[in-house]
Amino acid sequence: MTRLLRLCILPWMAACLLAFAATAVTAEEHKKHAAAAVEAPKDLVQVPKPPFSEGIFPCSQCHDPKSMAPNTTRRVLKDMHTDISLHHGPDTRWCLDCHDAYNRDNLHLANGKLVSFNTSYQLCGQCHGDKLRDWRVGIHGKRTGSWNGAKQYLLCVHCHNPHSPHFKSLKPMPPPARPEAIQLKNGGAK
């Protein structure tokens, strides 16, 4: 009987825990994870989907290895993706240094290990290690949500276009009114 009960309860508990871990993180968990953050920021935070241009992903829609053999010669693209101009170390880098020629829906690290677009920060962190470290603890980049609970992160590529990573200039919102522009009217400021 107890055995049966246990068998019933265990999967239920596991499911609960999993659901919990997937949705939110308590302050306790946050602390635990923050300590171990260098390994696993994954379940500490929620990261939105990568900002793909519309209709472009999965890449294998077009880059089907059967119909299109990969051309691994370094070159400037003339037929497709001409909207991309690489301002990210173009002398030392080209498409297939980050995109994988044989697993088109993935990226790869310098050591060849495949990385999903959802965890592209691993790829960025190969060179920008100090930024990755600060990002994991919530110092580099933007965190929203709860200061003592669940948070949302952004991927590096949400703010930095990987092909041209410099943070884009913005139009500033209106400045404060100068005191002389504030007129008194009917006993109140106007």
Added chain:
Amino acid sequence: MMDQDACQPSPGAPCPSGENNGRREFLGAAVAAVATALTGCGKLSKEEFLQHNFRELSKEEVLTVIERLEKEYKEKYGKDVKVANTPALPGVMFGYALDLSRCIGCRRCVHACVKENNQSRDPEIQWIRVLEMEKEEGVNLQVAEQYYNPAEVPREGHFYMPVQCQQCKKPPCVKVCPVGATWKEKDGIVVVDYNWCIGCRYCMAACPYGARHFNWGEPNLPSKDVNTDTHYLGNRPRAKGVVEKCTFCVQRTRKGLYTACVEVCPTGSRKFGNLLDKESEIRYVLENKRVFKFKEELNTQPNFFYFYGV
């Protein structure tokens, strides 16, 4: 707030404290009339006139006050405004850090703050002031420009320093207030009891950061813009003649949320958290980055820090 206006007779609303108000029912009717006629024209209800300093109120009195305020706001804005009274969380001292190497001066924070905190829209009262400074000069108020408005920011050779209430540990504004209408809460937030403030503006003169702002006129807050999630000591709509300031979004942060300016900043320059929690972001900044306090020499001891993230 307790100005002579309180006793200015207006049609149908004779002064409750007038000599000729002998009879009870007349007084009752008068008070009711004043109460309904009050908010828009800067007059006080009897209850408001007699209300004590927030810190001296019993729990029941606080609830009565809140009930009255919610009713007044409903009448004025036609919306259910919730006035919370959430106390400081135990074991929490709020701290803030702003990354000067990332801020681009876009003023998203300034305007998100106005929206969140029910400031007057016209003239617009802004609790955050972003200073444009020259990289060559460093942090130097002599060359700071707050009215900058180029087509795009950041401007070449410049950096940006947003300034708001620094939630000082030794706040001169609190020290000078002659009536005790402003004080430091247990979680480090310096707050104002808008119903107790007499509008003398001593605190504005005492604050070295220009963080306090005065409602010279009746605040112009259109009903459609009212944020209905408010706190008594925070973003509830104010009246003419009182001082207001940044409260670290007390209505949000005491619920565990980040402030509105943290949420909106596109560059992630703004960091907020509990200074007493070793694992917090804010502690990481203090322990690992180059940090400074603005006008440190004045010994105001801000809980607001500036740092260089790179």
